[in-house]
Amino acid sequence: MHHWYYCNEHGKTIRFWNFAALSYTKRSEKMCMISKLAVGFCIALLALTFSPHLLKAAENPEQLSNQKSSLSANQVTTRLNTDSQSVVVPYPKRADFEGEHKSQAAQQVADWVVDLGDNHGMPFGIVDKKEAKVFVFDPAGRLRGAAPVLLGLAKGDESIPGIGDKKLSEIRPDERTTPAGRFVASLGLNFSGKDVLWVDYDGAVSMHRVVTSNPKERRLERLATPSPLDNRISFGCINVPAKFFDNVIIPTFTGTYAVVYVLPEIRSIREVFDRNYDFESNGKQTELKTPTDEKSRSTAASRVSKKP
Numbered sequence: 001m002h003h004w005y006y007c008n009e010h011g012k013t014i015r016f017w018n019f020a021a022l023s024y025t026k027r028s029e030k031m032c033m034i035s036k037l038a039v040g041f042c043i044a045l046l047a048l049t050f051s052p053h054l055l056k057a058a059e060n061p062e063q064l065s066n067q068k069s070s071l072s073a074n075q076v077t078t079r080l081n082t083d084s085q086s087v088v089v090p091y092p093k094r095a096d097f098e099g100e101h102k103s104q105a106a107q108q109v110a111d112w113v114v115d116l117g118d119n120h121g122m123p124f125g126i127v128d129k130k131e132a133k134v135f136v137f138d139p140a141g142r143l144r145g146a147a148p149v150l151l152g153l154a155k156g157d158e159s160i161p162g163i164g165d166k167k168l169s170e171i172r173p174d175e176r177t178t179p180a181g182r183f184v185a186s187l188g189l190n191f192s193g194k195d196v197l198w199v200d201y202d203g204a205v206s207m208h209r210v211v212t213s214n215p216k217e218r219r220l221e222r223l224a225t226p227s228p229l230d231n232r233i234s235f236g237c238i239n240v241p242a243k244f245f246d247n248v249i250i251p252t253f254t255g256t257y258a259v260v261y262v263l264p265e266i267r268s269i270r271e272v273f274d275r276n277y278d279f280e281s282n283g284k285q286t287e288l289k290t291p292t293d294e295k296s297r298s299t300a301a302s303r304v305s306k307k308p
Contacts, residue, residue, distance in 0.1 A: 095141040102146075103131050105263050108279040113261065114141035116277070118182075123252045124259040125185075125207075127151075127238060129178060132228035134207075134240060136248050145248035148223050150210060150231050150239035152178040157264040157272065159236065164204035168235060176235045179203050180264035180272050186257050187250070197249055199238065199260050207238040207260070209245045 095110035102110075106128045113119050113126075119139060126135045129151055136144045156177035163175060183199045185207075190196050196208040210219050211234075222230045223241060233239075240249065252258070264272045269279055 093141070095137060096143060097135070098143045100135070100143055100146045102133075102135065103128055105269055106131070106133075106135060109261055109263060109269055109273060110135065110137065110141065112274065112277055112279060113137075113259075116274075119259045122256060122258050124261065127178075127207075127260065127262045129180070129263055129265045130228065132231035134238065136252055138252065144252050145244060147240050147244040147248070148228075148231065150219055150222060150234050152176045152234055152236040153232050155232070155265055157181075157266045159200065159203035159205070163236075164202055171235055178205065178234075178236050178238060178262060180262045180267065182273060183260045183262070184257055185253070185260045187253055195250070197253060197258075197260075199262070203236065205236050205238070207240060207245075207249065209242040210239040 092111065093114045095107070095114045097107070097110070106126055110126055113124060121139050123139055123144070124137050126137075127149060128134070132149055132151060133146060134149045135146045138144055153176040154174050157180035159177060159179040160175050163171065179200055181200075185197050185199050187195055188198050190206065190208070194208065196206040199205045199207055210223060212219055217233055219233060219239060222233060223239070225231075261273070263269060270277065
């Protein structure tokens, strides 16, 4: 009996330890299942809390750190770009008269030429008929020189049709005007073989050295007076001092075309040059215009002047 009891007891012992092991295994499986559920729950919370790209980055701390730095750099770049765009403001360009006295109209037209580039990279001149003065600029709008001028006897901004084909004796005093407008000019020779700057092809108007062949006209004296009131004497051409023609006109306009802007004295500068430009505030409201007097380019050099 003792042996059976022992065996029986021994069998109970074996069954007891088998039961304990089985219970521990079941508890372990339950714990693993609970752990897995907990991990899944945490991941779900992370997915709800963070955006997808941040959740992915959370798995790699180094990547998250780099991404934060990249976002910060992008924000700085965007801010710099925004600030740069707000600072860059297009200001109108202006002509440089270098302190030379000028009228408001001369300043406005010169600024318009430089602001819009209406001279197309060529030197240009501005003839102020009201002030009886000419200004010559280089292509960038820097003054090369200024001088008094003699102009047509009659006031007016237009030439009568066909006046360039008339003889001087046929031109009435009221027809002796210096036309206003924009002219493509070039150096050439007149009928006497003297060099002149051709301004208006159809009107036979040129800029040349002052004519002194008729002492009664006192042209040199008229140029020397400070008042522009006695500077109306010519048939329409623009007379300038000889030294100014030799030292400024010829060096500036040799080997190139130029643009001469003759300011009006009856009409407004907006009517003559650009109706869409705000000359008063020096602000452009229109696109660059193309020269309409291209005929002057090909024929000005061979033009023969009839007007002294």
